[in-house]
Amino acid sequence: MGLLTNLVDHLKAIGTGLKYLIPRRLTLMYPEYVEKLPEGYRGYLRYDNEKCIHCSLCARICPANAIKMYRGGDKKLRPGINYTRCIFCGFCADICPTGALEYTTIQDIAYEKLEDQVYPPEKFAKGVPQPVYPEKPIFIIAKVDEERGLKYDRV
Amino acid sequence: MELKERIETIVGSTGEVRIDRGNIVVEVKEPKKIIEIAKKLKAEGFDHVKSVSGVDYSDQGYFEIVYHVSSYSTPELAKAILVLKVKVPSDNPRSPSLIEIWPSVEMMERETYEMYGIIFEGHPELKRLFLPEEFEGVYPLRKSFKIKEEGIMA
Amino acid sequence: MSEEGYMLLQIGPQHPGSGHMRMLVKLDGDVIVDFIPDVGYVHRTVEKIAETKLYIQNIPLLEKPILNDSGNANLAYIIAVEKLLDVEPPPRAQYLRTIMAELSRIASHLYGIGILSILIGSSTGFMWAFGDREIFIHLMQMMSGARITYSYMVPGGVRRDLPDQFREEFRKAARYMRRRYKDYEKIIIKNPVTRARLEGVGVLSREKAIEWGTVGPNLRASGVAYDVRKVEPYAAYEDIDFEIAVREEGDCYARLLVRFQEIMESLKIIEQALEKIPNGKILAEKYEKMIQPRAKKLVEGTGRIKFPAIYVNLKPPKGEVFSRVESGKGEITVYLVSNGSPKPYRLRFVTPSFRNLLTFKNLIPGHRLADFPAIYGSLDYFPPGADR
Amino acid sequence: MYDLINYLWETGLNLLFSPEIFEPLVFPGLIAAFSLLIVVIWLERKIAAIIQMRYGPYYISRHTEGALQLVADLLRFLFSEVIIPKSVDKIAYVLAPIILFAFTFLPIVVIPVSKDFAAIDHEYSLLIALALMTLYSSFLLIVSWASNNKFSFIGGLREGFLSLSYEIPLIISALSAAVLFDSFNLIEIVEKQAAMGWGIFYNPLAAIVFLVVIIYSTSRYPYEIAEAESEIVIGPFTEYTGILFGLGMGISYIKLYSMSLLYAVLFLGGWEPVVWPLNLHPVLPGIILFIKAFIIVAFSVFLRAVYPRYRIDQALRIAWWKLFTLAFLSLLFSYGIKIIEVMG
Known part of the structure; x- marks a missing residue:
């Protein structure tokens, strides 16, 4: 009996292998295809100089010491960020009482130099860095699919 | 609470038993007595140690070794956490190892040794576990080992 | 460890099957006679760093060592902090925590199954498990906004409410996983080669499992029905009906089966939680009213919360607490001592892999060299988790 | 002048297309084997990738699903530095893989491509092919020994153990084919099959054993034991770099490939397209043989995506108990068929 079930199990394993020979791929071909992340994804931070009330809560809560306060010419404190340290926990944006810090859905930024990743307040306020792709990517949205696991719909 | 009374009879005059946030805390007065208490506790059904921690109170002159003991085999005891505490002087931190009674302390006592320099007498393999070689004689979790902290200013 | 007639093999840290650690293996022919795990290659002194950080800042810190099960690591710490602060999260937050913890458990188990598969040579098991893990990561990303480091739970509640599409997405994911389980069964679980490699290998008896303080699925595969979710229910587990996966054999195969069984059980738990989840706030009243109204307005309708400013100055009263949580790999315990300052006086973080290290060390000798990866994988030993 | 060129051209062509040169050099020898190598490694990765819901090799040539990946890999191997560690036995370290590579080709010399196209047509060509195949493991042992590395050494030992155990079922199951067709000459064996039907139908047992032995002896899953990555890195070739690797x-x-060719000749009717003989153009038989061998190769590499690997003691047990017994039974089976033939 053992021998027979063994043989059946062998055949079942090979059969499952054959069954999966029909391509149904889970891989997302980045960077040809880029996932458009949903609102609320904790990506790079946007800093709005106008809304900032110089309370330094963001620097105090930052678990990675990535956000530091800089004293500007007007003696007021403004946050700057060091993305080499940032762990994207989003605590700073969540504690910011005025929405001066907000997270964006941008996440895939490459830098040439480590120093480029340090954003003093002026640079920080200029806006979020934009990702660069080798060619124009096709943006997709990932969704759970009953048959394939994840399915990628074009935006 | 019945369990507390049972433990009080086990501990007797060698320690103090109290309840702290649902856990039974046993403060052993002398390090030497801990083996005796542990043996009795094991006979009671406490069969493994969940964590061994050192706490540095060297400003008050002592380190505290905290064993969190519980049970797998006895379902009623599994609900309870027994906190076994013993104080050792910070200038000569020595305490008997409980490895004979609870083999599950092996790695955790080793870690406490390398982090606090507390010597567990009778531990067969009391040497560094995680730290690199140059940490011989330096005990990083002691409060005297300071690490640089950054302020919020750039 | 180098007498005549033995071969001393150093496996790792640069070895395809070692992970972030070094293992000294003494071989007598093909049989391992002595085994020394040399850990510490990814030690990051979490416990020391934790003493220099605020209570809230330790949330991401403690997630990092148990990166593939960060939902549960997060929960263990938060329960300890809440005990210290004497805060009770609202019921909805408890349910959300349960959902997060279970999703995290599924991802962790799939990770473990994948590693076990590749260690015994099944690349399909590896890729499938890691591929399917992606689906649960996707779900957790919907909930928390991050793929791996969720930092989802905060003292007093959770950071976000359930997104609208979550129920539908999870329903699909559960059906997908249940269907896929049949294929896993054929190609991995019941594959005669897998069974030959795992059955009867690395047998951990009930007595030894208890003695060595083994945790998690490894303990349950040895016949000990210990699960913190039942013993000391936290989050919403008290209201949820589920079974503990227990097997008697104690071998590598039993550990694999327990993991699969727990994945299936977790799907049921999440389904129940989604059904029973009450409406209401997701942050404790105490902190909710500290949030400035203008800040609240900013996140209206998004399901997110704003942190009250008190979070950077949480000062629990003097005292000490001990919390335990059943994570995917086993019991995580946190022992937290407060001296009334905004930083923990002492934080002891015992991870399941650290406790399984002793089992790992003692289980290997006597087996063949080829069994070493099988046992290593079946224990779901995660070096960064053990080193902390 | 023109005549001379013409003469040289013709003799050159004649020489090239003579079986003695063409077979080892072009088909099914060196060139065919190399192209198969390139295709098959790509195919192995691609099949595994598809079953595992991935893409596999892709970016090297996007329009052909990465089919040129191996060309790129080969170039990389060619141009990367060959590092010879100080502790190795240098001569053996460099020469052993080269000789090993050359020797693995040798069995192809005696494998005929069609009725009258074989480099060496010998009365005992089957035995010669089998004998040449056994050279493989001894040179792999030299490779592992020369590396002076513990993982290589263990890999070599494993290969030694395995080769001892797989060679016997290999030879017995091949013998049962020889008994069945009453000859050791591969051409005759195919001719007999053309007359009476494929070997696989006459003696399926021998065919199964031989197939398992192919998978077993060429380190395909689930018998990828000598190179087991998670245990001993890459076995005998742990210390190798560059083109030697x-x-x-x-x-x-x-x-x-060479074993699959032999399998096709022994059990799948060689170059005969179907069970009954057809008179064919001389090129076609070779292609048919190649296709049959390719199917066996493709099946063997497909198993990578299905199985984990056995432990060495389990593999040895399978070889000595199951394969050996089955091979012996298949030999008896062949004799049984012969007896029935003689009686009836």
Whole structure:
């Protein structure tokens, strides 16, 4: 009996292998295809100089010491960020009482130099860095699919 | 609470038993007595140690070794956490190892040794576990080992 | 460890099957006679760093060592902090925590199954498990906004409410996983080669499992029905009906089966939680009213919360607490001592892999060299988790 | 002048297309084997990728699903530095993989491509092919010994153990084919099959044993034991770099190819397209033989995506108990068929 079930199990394993020979791929071909992340994804931070009330809560809560306060010419404190340290926990944006810090859905930024990743307040306020792709990517949205696991719909 | 009374009879005059946030805390007065208490506790059904921690109170002159003991085999005891505490002087931190009674302390006592320099007498393999070689004689979790902290200013 | 007639093999840290650690293996022919795990290659002194950080800042810190099960690591710490602060999260937050913890458990188990598969040579098991893990990561990303480091739970509640599409997405994911389980069964679980490699290998008896303080699925595969979710229910587990996966054999195969069984059980738990989840706030009243109204307005309708400013100055009263949580790999315990300052006086973080290290060390000798990866994988030993 | 060129051209062509040169050099020898190597490694990765819901090799040539990946790999191997560690036995370290690679080709010399096209047509060509195949493991042992590395050494030992156990079922199951067709000459064996039907139908037992032995002896899953990555890195070739490593990677595939050719000849009717004989154009038989061998090769590499690997003691037990017994039974089976034939 053992021998027979063994043989059946062998055949079942090979059969499952054959069954999966029909391509149904889970891989997302980045960077040809880029996932458009949903609102609320904790990506790079946007800093709005106008809304900032110089309370330094963001620097105090930052678990990675990535956000530091800089004293500007007007003696007021403004946050700057060091993305080499940032762990994207989003605590700073969540504690910011005025929405001066907000997270964006941008996440895939490459830098040439480590120093480029340090954003003093002026640079920080200029806006979020934009990702660069080798060619124009096709943006997709990932969704759970009953048959394939994840399915990628074009935006 | 019945369990507390049972433990009080086990501990007797060698320690103090109290309840702290649902856990039974046993403060052993002398390090030497801990083996005796542990043996009795094991006979009671406490069969493994969940964590061994050192706490540095060297400003008050002592380190505290905290064993969190519980049970797998006895379902009623599994609900309870027994906190076994013993104080050792910070200038000569020595305490008997409980490895004979609870083999599950092996790695955790080793870690406490390398982090606090507390010597567990009778531990067969009391040497560094995680730290690199140059940490011989330096005990990083002691409060005297300071690490640089950054302020919020750039 | 180098007498005549033995071969001393150093496996790792640069070895395809070692992970972030070094293992000294003494071989007598093909049989391992002595085994020394040399850990510490990814030690990051979490416990020391934790003493220099605020209570809230330790949330991401403690997630990092148990990166593939960060939902549960997060929960263990938060329960300890809440005990210290004497805060009770609202019921909805408890349910959300349960959902997060279970999703995290599924991802962790799939990770473990994948590693076990590749260690015994099944690349399909590896890729499938890691591929399917992606689906649960996707779900957790919907909930928390991050793929791996969720930092989802905060003292007093959770950071976000359930997104609208979550129920539908999870329903699909559960059906997908249940269907896929049949294929896993054929190609991995019941594959005669897998069974030959795992059955009867690395047998951990009930007595030894208890003695060595083994945790998690490894303990349950040895016949000990210990699960913190039942013993000391936290989050919403008290209201949820589920079974503990227990097997008697104690071998590598039993550990694999327990993991699969727990994945299936977790799907049921999440389904129940989604059904029973009450409406209401997701942050404790105490902190909710500290949030400035203008800040609240900013996140209206998004399901997110704003942190009250008190979070950077949480000062629990003097005292000490001990919390335990059943994570995917086993019991995580946190022992937290407060001296009334905004930083923990002492934080002891015992991870399941650290406790399984002793089992790992003692289980290997006597087996063949080829069994070493099988046992290593079946224990779901995660070096960064053990080193902390 | 023109005549001379013409003469040289013709003799050159004649020489090239003479079986003695064409077979080892072009088909099914060196060139065919190399192209198969390139295709098969790509195919192995691609099949595994598809079953595992991935893409596999892709970016090297996007329009052909990465089919040129191996060309790129080969170039990389060619141009990367060959590092010879100080502690190795240098001569053996360099020469062993090269000789091993050359020797794995040798069995192809005696494998005929069609009725009158064989480099060496010998009365005992089957035995010669089998004998040449056994050279593989001894040179792999030298490779592992020369590396002076513990992982290589264990890998070599494993290969030694395995080769001792697989060679006997291999030879017995081949013998049962020889008994069945009453000849050791591969051409005759195919001719007999053309007359009476494929070997696989007459003696399926021998065919199954031989197939398992192919998978077993060429380190395909689930018998990928000598190179088990998670245990002993890459076995005998742990210390190798550059083109020497590339050779090491290719060797088992070349062996797989030559054994599959032999399998096609012994059990799948060789170059006969179907069970009954047809008079064919001389090129076609070769292609048919190649296709049959290719199917065996493709099946063997497909198993990578299905199985984990056995432990060495389990593999040895399978070889000595199951394969050996089955091979012996298949030999008896062949004799039984012969007896029935003689009686009836």
